[in-house]
Amino acid sequence: MYDVLIIGAGIVGASVAREFSRYNLKIAVLEKDNDVADETTKANSAIVHSGYDARSGSLMAKYNVLGNAMYEDLCKELSVPFKxxxxxxxxxxxxxxxxxxxxxxxxxxxxxxxxxxxxxxxxxxxxxxxxxxxxxxxxxxxxGIVSPWELTEALMDNAIDNGVELFLNTKVLEIEKKENYFVIKTNNDTFETKIIINCSGVYTDLIHNMVAPESYKIxxxxxxxxxxxxxxxxxxxxxxxxxxxxxxxxxxxxxxxxxxxxxxxxxxxxxxxxxxxxxxxxxxxxxxxxxxxxxxxxxxxxxxxxxxxxxENDRDDFIIEESSVKGFFDVAGIKSPGLTSAPAIAIDVIKMVADSGLKLDEKSSFVPPRKHIIFMNLSPSEKAELIKQNPAYGRVICRCEMITEGEIIDAIHRPVPARTLDAVKKRSRPGMGRCQGGFCGPRVQEIISRELNIPLQEVVLAKDGSYILTEETKK
Missing domain, CATH: 3.30.9.10 (D-Amino Acid Oxidase, subunit A, domain 2)
Structure with missing residues (x-):
């Protein structure tokens, strides 16, 4: 039995998971894709908005301004680039x-x-x-400007370091409300939880309708x-x-x-x-x-x-509320400025859940985020010392972005492991340059295969089924 189960591992789901991980709770995150930040979070304008555009008095206006003010400290803490x-x-x-x-x-x-x-x-x-x-x-x-997928991955990494369990490739199929808990059936397993936080992006209304009467449309x-x-x-x-x-x-x-x-x-x-x-x-x-x-x-x-x-939704604002079914919370309709608002939304979701009756006991020790190494940002002496410790940092794999093998290996073995070419690309940027992986892609594929001890044919581009290799053409 989980205390809190979060559906969706985009920027909002990851922000909520990380905030909940500050408390002594049993927490799960279900994500239907094979990586975090794989849908709206991966494909947006990457803008941290200032907050003048949203209608005054709306949730969008409130969380935009609050979230914007949090970004500098948050990104510094998580070693995520922000300007x-x-x-x-x-x-x-x-x-x-x-x-x-x-x-x-x-x-x-x-x-x-x-x-x-x-x-x-x-x-x-x-x-x-x-x-x-x-x-x-x-x-x-x-x-400001930020990297949404890098921020999401860092948030989820830190949440996992603090006890959150992430289940990828896990699609919610059915939700049943019991007397004081929920049963969630997925394509893989069945989960039980006291609280559900619905952060499933463009699918939030569909998830909501599994357990509660329709109250909005996406x-x-x-x-x-x-x-x-x-x-x-x-x-x-x-x-x-x-x-x-x-x-x-x-x-x-x-x-x-x-x-x-x-x-x-x-x-x-x-x-x-x-x-x-x-x-x-x-x-x-x-x-x-x-x-x-x-x-x-x-x-x-x-x-x-x-x-x-x-x-987009039919209320023309963010939808952040407990539904008519006690214990089921919607975080829906999170369009722009959703990326900016996510850190502030997460804090208020915690307050809503506490007000609804879940006891929150803050951890005495919260594990701080791991610092991510960007090799080319190091000084010459720091580079030399790192290569001495690990020669993989001395081998440049992506020449467009100057990404080393050491950084790729680090991406593969983070708490949320990178198992696809796109997952490595989102974390450490090989393939983001001018050639878009035309030269480094095969080498990254070999590194993933070696590090995860899986056949080359099992290394996919992005989503499951996006195969790259099938068989050798020449012996």
Missing amino acids: RNGSLVIAFNEDEMKHIETLYKRGLVNGVPELSIISKEDVKKLEPNISDEVVGALYAKTA FPRSGEYFVLDKTQGARITSTIFQCPSELGKGVLVAPTIHGNLLVGPDSIEVEDRSDISTNAERLEKIKSLGSRSVKDINFRDCIRNFSGVRS
């Missing part, structure tokens, strides 16, 4: 400047610090490559992106938004935490909650909109396109 690069919402005419004023006033009500409206001249000083058509902008100094919405090579990454330093519309914050142009340039997303409602396909016509429109914000983006330097599906 406050600031953001600009640019206006192309006086009507849009009126909307900028609305956003500014809303930001003040929401409690966003260091927010200002700046002139075209000041915009150009900050971003020389911005469009010449810009007439002014809203400048939010506290906005409408999956797809967004597509360009990832450009680091040759384009230095064109801007801030995250550049256009004035938002009813469909969201619109197409942005942003540097990534690792030096690339990100352009997107659009926003299209889809029927299939797992539809991460890309479309040439949609990408052309994104290219056109992105080029309006920043001059001379060279889209020939695109190294990857991708899409993600996010959770």
Whole structure:
């Protein structure tokens, strides 16, 4: 019998798991995929929003501002890269400047610090490559950029170090409410728990409806992106938004935490909650909109396109509440600014569960996070000492990103082990560069095979069934 069972291991589920791991509780996390951060968390804009956009008084506004303030300390503690690069919402005419004023006033009500409206001249000083058509902008100094999957993996690693049990490839099929506990049937095992926290992303309404009467609906919405090579990454330093519309914050142009340039997303409602396909016509429109914000983006330097599906809902706000069935909590409809809000949401979920009657006994000793080694960030003397201790750090496997064999081995043997090429890629970045794994991919596959003592044919690209090798073609 578990005290708490969390469904979903994205950024919200991992944040909740880590906060619960501070207490003397028996905790499980169920994830239907073969890795954490494998759906919406893996495919979003990676922006830590400042908080001016959400409707004042909404949960989105509350948790955005609270979560933003937590990011610096959280990422430092977890050894996850984070940077406050600031953001600009640019206006192309006086009507849009009126909307900028609305956003500014809303930001003040929401409690966003260091927010200002700046002139075209000041915009150009900050971003020389911005469009010449810009007439002014809203400048939010506290906005930032982060690596969502690295943060999620670090949160879950730390949760596991503090006693949380993670069950991958475990899909919830049925939930039955008993007198004072739940029985969860999955494709693998049956679990019993006192409390369920539903953090299953675009599937939250489906999970909710297994145990409680329908109270909300999720409408999956797809967004597509360009990832450009680091040759384009230095064109801007801030995250550049256009004035938002009813469909969201619109197409942005942003540097990534690792030096690339990100352009997107659009926003299209889809029927299939797992539809991460890309479309040439949609990408052309994104290219056109992105080029309006920043001059001379060279889209020939695109190294990857991708899409993600996010959770729109019929309440137009985050849904964070205990359902009509006692002990079943929904954390649903977590679209943008969900990544920013996740740390603050997790803290309030703990309070809600305690208020509902679960006794919380804080641990006397909480195991701190492990420090992750980024070899190229070390000093020459530190590199030499590390190679002396472990020669694997002296062998560069990914030359685009300069990732060593030692870092790949570390990724494979973390508390949440990396068993696929994409899992290693998310943790330590081989394959994230210009060649997208064309050169280092086979070598990473060999390292996974060796370290896990499994045949090469069993090493898949990402999700189960995405095989790479089947048999030898030459003996």
